[in-house]
Amino acid sequence: MAFAVDRMLIDGELVPAGTGRTFDNINPATEEVVGSVPDADATDVERAIGAARRAFDTTDWSTDVELRRRCLTQLRDALRAEVETLRGLVVAETGSPVMLTQGIQLEAPIGFFDHYIDLLESFEFERTVPTKELMGSRVDRVIRREAAGVVAAITPWNYPFYLNIAKIAGALAAGCTVVLKPAPDTPWSALAIGAIAAAHTDIPAGVLNVVTTSDNSVAEILATHPDVDQVTLTGSTATGRKVMAAASGTIKRVTLELGGKSAAILLEDADFQAIIPGLAGGVCAHAGQGCAQLTRMLVPRARYEEAIAIAAAVMPHVPWGDPTEPGTVMGPVVNARQRDGILRYIQSARDEGGRIAYGGEPLDREKGYYVPPTLIADVDPKSTVAQEEIFGPVLVVLPYDDEEDAIRIADNTLFGLSGAVFSADTARAMRIARRLRTGTVGVNGAQWFDVQSPFGGYKQSGLGREWGNEGLEDFLEVKTIAFPAAD
Structure with missing residues (x-):
């Protein structure tokens, strides 16, 4: 294997849990332990959030569109180069039929990076509106779309690699920094992305962080922490309600892709x-x-x-x-x-x-x-x-x-x-x-x-959309700037 899946990615470094604790990754088809992964505690999660905050506030990631395009292209290419190794990991930890890795479980989401790479060439992050007289003076206005900030991405176990990519691709393309927390049943699909990103991309330290934990109370820190600006979750509707309630204390932006019938x-x-x-x-x-x-x-x-x-x-x-x-x-x-x-x-x-x-x-x-x-x-x-x-x-x-x-x-x-x-x-x-x-x-x-079709639900199936232009816009704030019109 050309990359390790026994280390978390925090602030640009591949690290074990601070306590040294691990938990087992189980193959659901055989019930055998296929590996051990870091079991992060609150200190580890705080470190990841702090790294993401610093990277957002002190680097030019949020404003340098070309840097983001280059890094997303590097990550896509590196994942594609490791596709056969990734295929074995995904099947082993999910129990998914290997045939699905030719589509949604693996190869499709790697290709989906192209959507954001191409979109960044033409997306209008700033536009002007016509000059207008307001309150006795002529003004011009600029409408800006700016990265929302630090994003906590929480993903489930059914299509883990796909859903990890769905979260981080849109958030990174928008200029956000990310803390990715996968389900404890399928940690490898996230740890692999972190390891490959660390080794093969120019993503600045702290922009992408991956933490794994078996403790839901540790994961809850992501939804309540004041330095996290947005939470994006795929999971059950019951989990979505809990995350939405937890995020309300700091009025975070919340994107939820939840259950269906x-x-x-x-x-x-x-x-x-x-x-x-x-x-x-x-x-x-x-x-x-x-x-x-x-x-x-x-x-x-x-x-x-x-x-x-x-x-x-x-x-x-x-x-x-x-x-x-x-x-x-x-x-x-x-x-x-x-x-x-x-x-x-x-x-x-x-x-x-x-x-x-x-x-x-x-x-x-x-x-x-x-x-x-x-x-x-x-x-x-x-x-x-x-x-x-x-x-x-x-x-x-x-x-x-x-x-x-x-x-x-x-x-x-x-x-x-x-x-x-x-x-x-x-x-x-x-x-x-x-x-x-x-x-x-x-x-x-x-x-x-x-990838061009926005995906999400009505009612208690969620809030917001992934993919399409909407999948980028979900990670953007909107700012209006008014200034005196030139004579």
């Missing part, structure tokens, strides 16, 4: 045989550990049993098991707690009168945190499994009576992250898509996931 609406004229296999298989990708996965399938009541039969016939053929095998679609979930939580959700469906149309039973495996593909029917749209984010390979089928009923059911959750509409009549599907209260919608299988 996304609905796929199949209209009566949709081709069920062509569409449902993809939905039933898609909910199993990476064991259902994706916030935007389509976990509710809404179908006309007259075609309800037909839809269940098609989905139930597909699920036994989903390739699952060893994530290092090229054909595997579904590996394990991240840990025993997550596995047990998913099984409790499935039991709640039974308890509330639901039908387990496929799966639902614990898998008989000696090692690995595996949950079977599961199909649930005959539950109320207000039931637990139809309302709460399960974060596992579980698809809930719900019948609706008419178009208005379908929209009502789709929107009747706390969430609004993603969705889909299928119909032979594209104009009709587009009309429904425009009415859904959700951040992204795919019509007839069209893909929205792309």
